[in-house]
Amino acid sequence: MSENWGFDTTAIHAGSAPDPATGARQVPIYQTTAYVFQDAGHAARLFGLQEVGYIYSRLTNPTIAALQARVAELEGGAGAVCCSSGHAAQIMALFPLMGPGKNLIASTRLYGGTVTQFSQTIKRFGWSCKFVDLDDPQALRAAVDEDTRAIFCESISNPGGYPTDIPAIAKVADEVGLPLIVDNTLATPWICKPIEMGATLVVHSLTKYMTGNGTVMGGAIVDSGRFDWSASDKFPSLSQPEPAYHGLNFHKTFGTLAFTFHGIAIGLRDLGMTMNPQAAHYTLMGIETLGLRMARHVENAQKVAEWLENDPRVTSVSYAGLASSPWNATVQRVYPKGAGALFSFGIRGGYDAAVKLVDSLKLFSHVANLGDARSLVIHSASTTHSQLTDEQKIAAGAGPDVVRLSIGIEDAADIIADLDQALAAATA
The missing domain is CATH 3.40.640.10 (Type I PLP-dependent aspartate aminotransferase-like (Major domain))
Known part of the structure; x- marks a missing residue:
């Protein structure tokens, strides 16, 4: 048709x-x-x-x-x-x-x-x-x-x-x-x-x-x-x-x-x-607005991931859209429109700091969901992946110090500002 x-x-x-x-x-x-x-x-x-x-x-x-x-x-x-x-x-x-x-x-x-x-x-x-x-x-x-x-x-x-x-x-x-x-x-x-x-x-x-x-x-x-x-x-x-x-x-x-x-x-x-x-x-x-939303999701995710990668309070960022990612070549070849808008990052201070960061975010919603127009956050190790063994969690990218982000379509500057203040609270 x-x-x-x-x-x-x-x-x-x-x-x-x-x-x-x-x-x-x-x-x-x-x-x-x-x-x-x-x-x-x-x-x-x-x-x-x-x-x-x-x-x-x-x-x-x-x-x-x-x-x-x-x-x-x-x-x-x-x-x-x-x-x-x-x-x-x-x-x-x-x-x-x-x-x-x-x-x-x-x-x-x-x-x-x-x-x-x-x-x-x-x-x-x-x-x-x-x-x-x-x-x-x-x-x-x-x-x-x-x-x-x-x-x-x-x-x-x-x-x-x-x-x-x-x-x-x-x-x-x-x-x-x-x-x-x-x-x-x-x-x-x-x-x-x-x-x-x-x-x-x-x-x-x-x-x-x-x-x-x-x-x-x-x-x-x-x-x-x-x-x-x-x-x-x-x-x-x-x-x-x-x-x-x-x-x-x-x-x-x-x-x-x-x-x-x-x-x-x-x-x-x-x-x-x-x-x-x-x-x-x-x-x-x-679905009528899927194309418009996905373009903004990906654009925002790239900006947020780049900002996190350069923050000393962050130990790792899994976003494959980063040039430093071992999966970036796959993105360039298979996913030329971008690496999506969901990724995780590690925070200095381990499990306790990760949980504190989640509790300190204000713009982000702490929910067991992803793909919303709103930015969402969750600590996978204690929630969505909690039934897995420690080895399975790490293999899935859900270690104890890892926080998962679903980047929404808000203004990127506001998303970054919220992460900044939450990182400050979590690593004080």
Whole structure:
């Protein structure tokens, strides 16, 4: 629909058209549970996946459908499924791929909640995860075995803001015949489009930058439509007859949209991780200004990181946009628009000084969130990453002296002034 549009035009118009009944220009909030069928035959065709339409809002909803179309367009995917949160999106992305005894390979640098989900929670499904330093392609290849079903990474990692060399990982994934899943929450499609770099699936916590105002929860899974699910017998949910639909073969029937249809017809139907239409509406409105906001986020983050790097009270700054960063070359090559707006820094005085700094900030909000228009702060070691071992915390960039910043779109001078006074209080 919008293949020739620029990013900002797509962010405003994709998935959106005047309401045919009323002429309403903004996407209406379809706050309804169910939809009236035309007749018995129409209902049967919808339930049998012979016709696309609306049945029940656990599965499909017009407001959410508009959001799905917009996110898919922005990421360059064939389709998308929206759900209740970013964590839900991760499970839904894995659900058609995994099975008892199967494993995935994930980066060692991930959000703490994702590490816990992959190292602990998925064991209840009989799945397991191997954590590998994805800066080492050889280690990635060595970790793959006959039961591996996916590779998972974040484009820009939380909390350290480390950039991932997606093309290098995608090359390995292609060589071993596995889908690559990229969490693009921190970069957003404004900074990078993982599908263009070889990713099979892209997941988002729409709660963060995509909505951008800290109001609602949401997640999304974007399907590239490029993976051949029938190339091997590893993915029977997509390439073999589905008993719940009288033997329907999703890949044979829906082709490039096989994963998307499975996500709705099986994932949302049985897992029930449904997004609500009010949340979809807020996210649609937020995405309209995504390009404007991300440009300011990145500009501010660069200024703040440079200021912190030159402050003697600071021991380290993880921002990959700094020329001194060991990941700066990756940013220049893979993320030319910038290194995002989330990073961490170490403070002299260790754990106690880090906690004191968080308590002394005034403009920053101390919350367990990121990607808001407001600048946000948290001490990861005692909160978001507290369930991890000391070794896992350090590997993830969440050491005891480290504070995570999500730089907002306020005036950069005011952000820096707040950090200055808090550093003074914390290191007095």
